[in-house]
Amino acid sequence: DAKTTQPNSMESNEEEPVHLPCNHSTISGTDYIHWYRQLPSQGPEYVIHGLTSNVNNRMASLAIAEDRKSSTLILHRATLRDAAVYYCILRDVRNQGGKLIFGQGTELSVKP
């Protein structure tokens, strides 16, 4: 599975939008883009995933560049509970075993 690059940390103010970038320049045509987040002292939780088109769900939006070499996770209104480490992960659709390889992620802090 191809590698991703994320900033180590980002800061946001409460109730403002947050854009978390992820670079994946070596992405292949069969790689899905997944985002998981890990709150302090907890296991990770699924946020969103996509292949080519932008995606929205109740937690966030995923904007995927046209060339698919980068993507952005968008939290529309950050809350204090969104403070977590956000992981951008690529997984090949042919990887039916489903394993996820976590990178370092972005630690998001939210200021009141």
Add this chain to the structure above:
Amino acid sequence: GAVVSQHPSRVICKSGTSVKIECRSLDFQATTMFWYRQFPKQSLMLMATSNEGSKATYEQGVEKDKFLINHASLTLSTLTVTSAHPEDSSFYICSATKTSGGYYNEQFFGPGTRLTVL
């Protein structure tokens, strides 16, 4: 739905003893379960992939004789850390995917088990 539990949540043991950690899918059947380890301020490191009724597949560098994994049913996988030493102290996290998930087998993670070896 899709809840994964782990037991115990926290364990302290003496060096040389073995510790068993359970991972259960509470409201779904899990074809595949995964075990991760996470050291402080670091990312999750995949240790092994466990399929019900078959031997686990370990990632490179993970000692299979030290970290015994059993996936005896579609709702339970166990990780046993044998002859634990202080360097095995870590946060152990399991995850599971549904049998009926189709291609997109979202992983559902447990809350983790913090192991401290004295």
